[in-house]
Each structure stands twice: as C-alpha cells, then as structure tokens.
Amino acid sequence: MASPANLLRLCLRTSRRLSNLRAAAVQQPTLRRQLSTTQWRPAPSQDEAANQEAQDEFDRVFRNPGEFLKTLVRDDSITEEERQLAMRMLDDWKRVPPDMQRQFDRLTEEVDQESARLRRPVQPKRDSFWNSEEADPDLITSEIGEDDFEEDDMMALGHAKLEEHREFREYARIAVWEMPLLSKLAKPFQPPAEDEVLRFRYTTYMGEFHPADRKVVVEFCPKDLPLTEAQQLKLKKLAGPRYNPEKDIIKMSCERFEHQAQNKRYLGDLVDKMIATAKDPTDMFEDIPLDLRHHKFKPQIKFPKEWYLTEQRKKELEAQRQQALLLDEQKRTEGTLVDGVQTIQQALLTMKAVEETVPVLRRRSPRGRR
Amino acid sequence: MSAPNCLRGLVRPSATIPISAPRTAAPRVAPIALVRSAPFSTTAINARRQDPNQQGGGGKGHVRQGKKLKLGKFKKNAVESKGKPPLPGERKAYRKRITLSNDNAIPVPWLKDLDADDLASAKNIARVLALPEEVQDQLRASEAFKPTQCWGMFRKPSLLVRKESVDLMNRMQASVDRKQTLRLVVTGDKVTGKSMMLLQAMAHAFLNNWIVIHVPEGQELTTACTEYAPIPNTEPVQYMQPVYVLKLLQAIKRANEKILAKTYTVSGHPELPQNITPNTPLLALCNAAKEPDSAWPVFQALWNELTAQGANRPPILLSLDGLAHVMRVSDYRSPAFELIHSHDLALVRLFTDALGGAVHFSAGGAVLAATSRNNAPRSPSMELSLAQREAEQTAGKEAAEVPQKDPFFRGYDDRVEAVLRSVQVLRLGGVSKLEARALMEYWAASGMLRATVDEKTVTEKWTLAGSGVLGEMERAALLTMRI
Structure with missing residues (x-):
C-alpha cells in the first residue's frame, strides 16, 4: 500500500533541491544537456549575502x-x-x-x-544488486503487504484483476462505439498523379521517442521522370546499389538529421540534384556499364504449362500408352520382343558343354596342422 | 599434530630404520657414505643386493626389477607375407585397362558391322551397330576408348546411332564435299555421350579413310605432367612437349598406317635427323621420330605436309577431348616463373588455331572438340562463348537472346574467345525413347539386362535417367546388381 505517499515522493524527487554545499564544491562550467536524468541543482549565487x-x-x-x-x-x-x-x-x-x-x-x-x-532524501544503497529491493511500479499490485488478509475485502490481487478487466472493457467499448466513427474521417484512395513521382515512407512509434522515427525513405522509378533514355540510364548509374533492376526502382533513405522533416528535405534535394546531374550532358557515363552486382536475380520458377494435366493432355497420354501397348503386342506376336531372362536361358541351353578342367588333387601333407 | 609429521617427512629419505627405533641400533652413516646417491631425494635408500651370478660386481647393464609392462602381448612376431606387392605402375595400368570384349556375353544375332556410310544415313537412327575389327584397332591406337565406358560387358564393341550422330556425320561429310573444315564443339550435360560422339566421328573418319589425329585428354597437355621445353626462335616463346608429341606421333602412325603409307610428301625436310626427300610416304616421316628430341620437328613437318596446299591429301579429322583444360592458363611455368597460357604450348596452339579456323585442309576435314563435365576447370570464356554460339544458332543471330559478357567480371580470356568466335556447337542431351529401346534391346540380347524390354521398362529407365541421359540409363539398368 502506501502508494499515494510514494507517488508523491517520486514526483517531488526530481524537483527537490539538493543542498548547495556539494554544488559549491563542483564549480566547473559544464555544458547543459538537453535531456538528462540527473537532478537539477541551483547554480551557486554570485554574492555571498544572497x-x-x-x-x-x-x-x-x-x-x-x-x-x-x-x-x-x-x-x-x-x-x-x-x-x-x-x-x-x-x-x-x-x-x-x-x-x-x-x-x-x-x-x-x-x-x-x-x-x-x-x-x-532517499539514499541509493551501495550494496544493492540492480536496486532489487525497490518496488516495481509496473506490477498490477504493489507487492508490499498484499498477502495480508484483513477479512474485510478481497485481496489486492483480486482488486487489481478487476481493475485490469475494467480497463479491457473500456477499450472494448471504445472499439465498438467509437472506432467505427473513425470511418467518417476516411478518405478515398487517390492514385498518385503523374507529377507525384516520389513515394516517401515515414515511421512513427505513436508519439514515443525512438531512434528510428526520424528515418525517411524515398522510392521512385526513373521511368516516371521526364528524362530521355540515356538520362535515365545515367540516373541508374548514379544511384549505384540503390537501384533495383528487378523492380526498376531507386530507393534511398536518410536518418542523418534529427527531425523527419529535415531528412525528407534532404532526400528531396538529393533527388533534384541527381536529376540535374543526369540531365547534364557533359559526361553521360557511356564508358561505364550499369553495375548490377549488388542485386541477385531470383529465377522465377513456374510450373510449366505443358505439364498441367488437362483433359486433352490426358487423352494424348492415353493414346500414347495405347500405342505403346499395341507396339509391344505386335512385337510379341512377331516374336521380336527381347526378354533378357529368356535370352540367357536359351543361350545356356544351346551353349556347348565346355569341358571344365577338373583340378587334380595332389597328395600333400596338410599345411599348418602339426 | 603437524610438528611431528613434518619432522618425519624430513627424516624419511634416510629411513632404513623407522624413526621410532632406538638410534643406537642404526649404523646410519655407513650406507650413505657408500652409495652414490642424488644430493636430495624423497626415496628411501635401499642397499644394493649382490647378484650371486655376477662375480666381482661387474655391471652388465641395468636389470629392472618387479613387474614389467608387456607391450603388444597379442601381436604376432612375424607378419605373414601377403605375396608380391604390385610393381610400380601396375595398379594404374589395371585401373586404366580397356577391355573391349566379354566372352561370357551372349552374341547378338542381329548385330551388323558398321559400313563407311552407315553412320551418316538417317535410316540407321536408333540402331545398334558393331565396330569392325580394324576400326577397333585404330580407335584403340588413338586412345578413343575410355576406361569408364562399358565396353567390357559385351561380346563386341557396338555403337548406338543417335539422331545427333547422324547429324554430325552429315555435317562432316558436307564439309568434306565442299573441301572445307567443320569446326565444332560437342557439349552437353554429364554422361550424355560427348566422348562417345567423338568416338563415332572418329569411327566414321576411319571407315572413310580420313587421317585422324586425336588428343585423348586435354588435361595431359596442360596440367604440367609431361615434359616441356621452349621452342627456339619463337616470339612470343612457345613451348613444345616432346615426350607427349612422340607418343602422339606413334599413335597417329599406328592408327593411320595404311593411309599414311599411300600419302607422299610434297617437299623435302632436310632439317630432320633422317633426311626426308619429296615423294616419301608420310609413314616414313612419322618413323623419323625415334626420340623425344626429334619428335616436335617431325610432328611439325608432318603437320605442314598434311596442310600443304594443292597437294593430294585425304580429309583430316583433328579431335580433342576435355576442351576446358586447353582453354585456360596452364600449370606450366616460364623461366621467369610466370604461368604459361595453354595457347602458348605449341601442340595446343596447333589445335586451337585449327579450331579457330586459321588452318585450311586441302581436302577438307573436321576439327572437333568435346567438353567434359566431370573433370574440367572452370573456363568462363569458354562457357560464355559456347552459350553465345548456341544461342546464335538457335535464335538465328538475334542479339537480344545471346548472353552477354558480365562487364564487371575479370576472369574472361580474350584468346579463348578469339578461338571460339565462329565454331559450331552440338549440344547433346538425352536420347529419344526409340533410341533408348534399341539400346536396351541390345543389352537384353547380350544377356546383360534381365528384363523384358517392353515399353514399360523402357519408359521407366528412360525417366529414371533424366529423360534418356545415356550414362544414367547405364547406371539405372546395366550397372545395377539387381538380378
């Protein structure tokens, strides 16, 4: 329990003023950080009286x-x-x-x-292991004293479960009653117009801070740009490994700057610069072949059309089999069908009995047994 | 507790008597003075026992006492001899031997010997024909048979005439009729019968009185397993392979004896060890090479005679198996220890020039090469060139379909591409079911296939063999032990 007091303390903790004694000791000009988890201390006053x-x-x-x-x-x-x-x-x-x-x-x-x-003031314990004795604020109940049953109410865990259930129901209500209203705000899909060549992709983490939320990706197809064939080729060469020959798309990204807008602006400028360079006729890179070593073409294996067992194909196969059987039958009646086993047996029958040399046993003392 | 123990530990080495014994009873000083011992030791000293047999204490080696560890208790002392070990080279000769007939195989009654134009006539497609004795000898002399082929299972070496072989023979015949040279590379997947196609071409050539020069393995020329020497006065330096060339000359002589005896030189060759005057049979020219030293000049003289313009020469077949080996940088080193390109080896260059179209035979002829898939180094240029030629042949020279060089790959070889710029390509695949049936009937009639050769069996083996790849069919039907 005791959570309100704890909460209050935690809230006040960052705004509490530490005594000036330590601040006086550390008198060095430090650069202010923009975001810091360290507690704020007053700067030492200029005059002694104040x-x-x-x-x-x-x-x-x-x-x-x-x-x-x-x-x-x-x-x-x-x-x-x-x-x-x-x-x-x-x-x-x-x-x-x-x-x-x-x-x-x-x-x-x-x-x-x-x-x-x-x-x-709360002193951090020197010998604590990762502050393990601190209460965990993420649990649904505060762990302290929750198992004490005072015979007047449910246990804390029960209350917490109920609270959780209430929360679920609240979101369920929102999903049922309020979310459908969002469809009023839906806009019909407009395919990009001819002059909207660039496709940007942004990332949001729903308002949370994330190092990747500044990243912006742009994709465009060189064919959509008002360029001649040679200029398009030069543009592809300029794009280098950012060009995907299978989709015919150039894809670039930027997360160099702090804000999405800056990154997007940079990408836009870069595309403009690339187009301007591609249009520049002084050097059209004709001596350099388009480098596609970065891309691995995946062979698209498809089931061959000829292999589908259509009705017609089934008939064809049946006819072939019939013909084969007929051929066999014809050969059999003619007596030209070759049978390996029969051939061997006939050969054995007709073969002259070759006199095998019978080894003559010489009388010798048996070796090895004495 | 510890103090007495420690003391005992110190005292122990000299403890011939327990420490507890009265000191007066121990003559301690005497043994220590007598025995030359280590300055410090934890072992107790034992007085040496006097051996009654050894008088005077004369030391005859150290005799260890106590238990002895017996090593190799179960090993017999004498290893029984397992007979004479094979002589050097005997095992290889056994491995590489070529058996062309099997007396236990049943003779096939309908088998007919090959005639001069049998291989070129379309009515013989899907028939098995036997090689005549004479041609067998000629082929054997030029090493056309290979130990991996199944000649030793049948009564008589025989060939299956395929559609492709008739096609090839017709092309050869046509080029001879026009007094031109057919330049062709036989390629295809593993065990599809590329070497066998070369053999068929050679058999056809022998039957039609051509002169056949066959290099049985390209790798023998370039893997630095035969001697080589620079040829003087060549720029850039070329290298001859005298031992190999002598062997080749002898093979040529044996295989083409009759024709060479009827063909005469047009010019004299005074530079050879045996002075050759005009109008000498070429056989005598071949005989001039008795030693490796004179082999290359003799071979060159023979080649010049064979390619002499305006002379009366029979058609010539020049063939080589294992093309990839001669289309790369060889393993030989120049005196500057740089690798020699295969095309700088004189014999290989002779062949590649002919394949590239630089040589003209007066009576026409053919230059054939077969690729190998089992033992072949990668030669990207060769692969690309063959693919290009093939695409050009099939697509009627449409540039869009022809595979192009990868501009960022370094391993291409311009010399190889120059050689293969205008060759024809014959790709071998599986045989048709009709041909497969003919072959299997031959097997069954020889008693090597214990099955009824009907459409069902044929289709089964044909399918198992990846739609009729010949080597796979052999594996599926002939080489299994299922009886």
Whole structure:
C-alpha cells in the first residue's frame, strides 16, 4: 500500500533541491544537456549575502503565518507597499484568538512530523544488486503487504484483476462505439498523379521517442521522370546499389538529421540534384556499364504449362500408352520382343558343354596342422 | 599434530630404520657414505643386493626389477607375407585397362558391322551397330576408348546411332564435299555421350579413310605432367612437349598406317635427323621420330605436309577431348616463373588455331572438340562463348537472346574467345525413347539386362535417367546388381 505517499515522493524527487554545499564544491562550467536524468541543482549565487539569505530561508521553518509575516516586515529588500500589506495582515493575525493560533501551531507540527519520513532524501544503497529491493511500479499490485488478509475485502490481487478487466472493457467499448466513427474521417484512395513521382515512407512509434522515427525513405522509378533514355540510364548509374533492376526502382533513405522533416528535405534535394546531374550532358557515363552486382536475380520458377494435366493432355497420354501397348503386342506376336531372362536361358541351353578342367588333387601333407 | 609429521617427512629419505627405533641400533652413516646417491631425494635408500651370478660386481647393464609392462602381448612376431606387392605402375595400368570384349556375353544375332556410310544415313537412327575389327584397332591406337565406358560387358564393341550422330556425320561429310573444315564443339550435360560422339566421328573418319589425329585428354597437355621445353626462335616463346608429341606421333602412325603409307610428301625436310626427300610416304616421316628430341620437328613437318596446299591429301579429322583444360592458363611455368597460357604450348596452339579456323585442309576435314563435365576447370570464356554460339544458332543471330559478357567480371580470356568466335556447337542431351529401346534391346540380347524390354521398362529407365541421359540409363539398368 502506501502508494499515494510514494507517488508523491517520486514526483517531488526530481524537483527537490539538493543542498548547495556539494554544488559549491563542483564549480566547473559544464555544458547543459538537453535531456538528462540527473537532478537539477541551483547554480551557486554570485554574492555571498544572497547566498546566506537563501540558506536561511531554506533552513528556517515557520510554525504559523504570524512568524512569517514578522520576518517579512523586518526584511529590507521588500518595497514599502508590500510592507504595508504585510503589516495589515500581521494585525489581522494578531486578532485571531490565541486558542486557534495554538491549534494552528500544533497542526503544523503534526504535518511536519508525519511528512518528515517522506522528505528524507532517499539514499541509493551501495550494496544493492540492480536496486532489487525497490518496488516495481509496473506490477498490477504493489507487492508490499498484499498477502495480508484483513477479512474485510478481497485481496489486492483480486482488486487489481478487476481493475485490469475494467480497463479491457473500456477499450472494448471504445472499439465498438467509437472506432467505427473513425470511418467518417476516411478518405478515398487517390492514385498518385503523374507529377507525384516520389513515394516517401515515414515511421512513427505513436508519439514515443525512438531512434528510428526520424528515418525517411524515398522510392521512385526513373521511368516516371521526364528524362530521355540515356538520362535515365545515367540516373541508374548514379544511384549505384540503390537501384533495383528487378523492380526498376531507386530507393534511398536518410536518418542523418534529427527531425523527419529535415531528412525528407534532404532526400528531396538529393533527388533534384541527381536529376540535374543526369540531365547534364557533359559526361553521360557511356564508358561505364550499369553495375548490377549488388542485386541477385531470383529465377522465377513456374510450373510449366505443358505439364498441367488437362483433359486433352490426358487423352494424348492415353493414346500414347495405347500405342505403346499395341507396339509391344505386335512385337510379341512377331516374336521380336527381347526378354533378357529368356535370352540367357536359351543361350545356356544351346551353349556347348565346355569341358571344365577338373583340378587334380595332389597328395600333400596338410599345411599348418602339426 | 603437524610438528611431528613434518619432522618425519624430513627424516624419511634416510629411513632404513623407522624413526621410532632406538638410534643406537642404526649404523646410519655407513650406507650413505657408500652409495652414490642424488644430493636430495624423497626415496628411501635401499642397499644394493649382490647378484650371486655376477662375480666381482661387474655391471652388465641395468636389470629392472618387479613387474614389467608387456607391450603388444597379442601381436604376432612375424607378419605373414601377403605375396608380391604390385610393381610400380601396375595398379594404374589395371585401373586404366580397356577391355573391349566379354566372352561370357551372349552374341547378338542381329548385330551388323558398321559400313563407311552407315553412320551418316538417317535410316540407321536408333540402331545398334558393331565396330569392325580394324576400326577397333585404330580407335584403340588413338586412345578413343575410355576406361569408364562399358565396353567390357559385351561380346563386341557396338555403337548406338543417335539422331545427333547422324547429324554430325552429315555435317562432316558436307564439309568434306565442299573441301572445307567443320569446326565444332560437342557439349552437353554429364554422361550424355560427348566422348562417345567423338568416338563415332572418329569411327566414321576411319571407315572413310580420313587421317585422324586425336588428343585423348586435354588435361595431359596442360596440367604440367609431361615434359616441356621452349621452342627456339619463337616470339612470343612457345613451348613444345616432346615426350607427349612422340607418343602422339606413334599413335597417329599406328592408327593411320595404311593411309599414311599411300600419302607422299610434297617437299623435302632436310632439317630432320633422317633426311626426308619429296615423294616419301608420310609413314616414313612419322618413323623419323625415334626420340623425344626429334619428335616436335617431325610432328611439325608432318603437320605442314598434311596442310600443304594443292597437294593430294585425304580429309583430316583433328579431335580433342576435355576442351576446358586447353582453354585456360596452364600449370606450366616460364623461366621467369610466370604461368604459361595453354595457347602458348605449341601442340595446343596447333589445335586451337585449327579450331579457330586459321588452318585450311586441302581436302577438307573436321576439327572437333568435346567438353567434359566431370573433370574440367572452370573456363568462363569458354562457357560464355559456347552459350553465345548456341544461342546464335538457335535464335538465328538475334542479339537480344545471346548472353552477354558480365562487364564487371575479370576472369574472361580474350584468346579463348578469339578461338571460339565462329565454331559450331552440338549440344547433346538425352536420347529419344526409340533410341533408348534399341539400346536396351541390345543389352537384353547380350544377356546383360534381365528384363523384358517392353515399353514399360523402357519408359521407366528412360525417366529414371533424366529423360534418356545415356550414362544414367547405364547406371539405372546395366550397372545395377539387381538380378
């Protein structure tokens, strides 16, 4: 629990002023960063008196408006008009009954005591491991004390689940009731006109900061530009590896500058410059062949048309098979069909029995056994 | 606890007696004085035992005591001899031997020998014909047969006449009729019968009394496996390969003996070791080369005689297998240790000049080359040129379809392109089903294919072989052990 107080503390944390002691020590001119997570510190004051006064003001705790007004009246730096106003307010304060004044003092003290814990500066622990003991703000419940069941309510996790469910339902309501209304804003698609040659692509991360959201990509086809054939070829040569011969498109991108608009402007200027160079007739790069080494052409393999089994093709195949069978049958009746197995058997039958030389066993003492 | 232990550790090396024993009983000093020991050791000292056999303590080597590690307990002492090992070169000869007949194969009754015009007539397409004995010898002499081809399975070496072979023979015949030279490269996928096409062309040439000069492997010329020497007075320097040329001369002599004996020189060759006068048979000229030293001049003289203009010469077939090897930079080095281009080797140059069209034969002839797909270095120029010629042939010289050079690729060779600028290309693919059937019937009739050769079997093997690639058909039907 204790989340409101924690929240308050976290909110106040960046705006809290650290004491000037350390700031005085680090007196070196540093360049301001544009975005920083480091806490802001006041610059050391120029004159010592003002410095002292600020220190007093910071240290002094007023218990009631009367005390504050008294010091204010004594202050030399305010104008006469302000002093008059302060005097009048002091008189008003003195007219307040003393009982109420004391009550005011007590209240101030109580608030002071209660909030002392919150005002204490949070020291990062030296030996902590990645601040693991810090509460995780991304969980649906705060982890502290959530398992304590006090017999009066659901557990914190249950509440959190309900809250989550409510959130889902809220978005579902939006999707059902409000999103359809967006179609009123829809514009019909207009194909790009003849003079709209460049196609830009931007990236947005829905308002979040992202290093890639500044990137702008432009694509265009050299054929769409009012150029002659030779100039188009020169433009392709100028584009180098940014030219895709398969799609016949030049694609360039830029993320050199901080803002999308700057990048887009740069790309536009670059395209203008390229076109101007392509039109320049002094050197048309005729001696340089168009370099396509960067692009790998993928062979488009398609199922051959002739292979589709259409009805006609089926008939053709059937006829071929019939013919083949007929041929076989004809050969069989003629006796010219060659059968490998039969040929071998006939050859074995007709072959003259060759007298094989029978090895004569000579009587020799058997070797190896003794 | 530690102190006594430490002490014991220090005392141990000299502990012939336990430390606890009374000191008076230990004659400690004596053994230490006698034995020459290491200055510091953790091993206890043992007194040396006197060997009763060794008198006088004469040391005869160190005898180690205790257990011995027996290495190779199960190894027999004597290795049984496995007979005589093969002599040097014997294994290779066995590997490279060419068997042209198989007595166990069944003779095919309908097989007919090739005649002079059989290979050129279209009615012989899809027929298997046998090579006559004489042509066999001639082909063998010029090394047209290869050990990877399946000659050794049949009774008689025979050829399948394909549509492409008839086409090629007709082209050869036509060029001879017009007294021109056919320059053609046979190319195609693996095992589609490119070398066999060369063999058919050679058989046709032999049958028609041509003179055939065949280089069986292009790689033998360029992979630096035969001797080479610069030819004097050549600019730029050319190199001869005397040993190879001598072998080639002898092959030419053996293969074309009859025709060379009937052909006579037109001019004298006094520069040769054996003075050759005009009107000497070319066979005698070939015989003049007895040693590698004189091989190249003799070969050059023979070549000059063969290409002599106005003389009465038979048609000439010049052929080479493995074209890619001669279309690249060879592995030979010049005296400056720079690689020699293959076309600077004189024999290769002779062939490439002829292929490029620089040589004219008086009676016409043919220059054929076959590419190889198994053992071939990449030759981008050759591949591109052949693709271009092929595209030009089929598309009728339409420039759009002809493949173009990649302008950013460096590996092209201008000399190769110059050679292949005007050759014809014959691409071989699979055979038709009719041809496949004829071949399979021949196999079955030889008893090498145990199946009925009907349309079903033929189609099966034909399809298995990637629509009739011949080598694949052999693999699918002939070389399997399925019986």
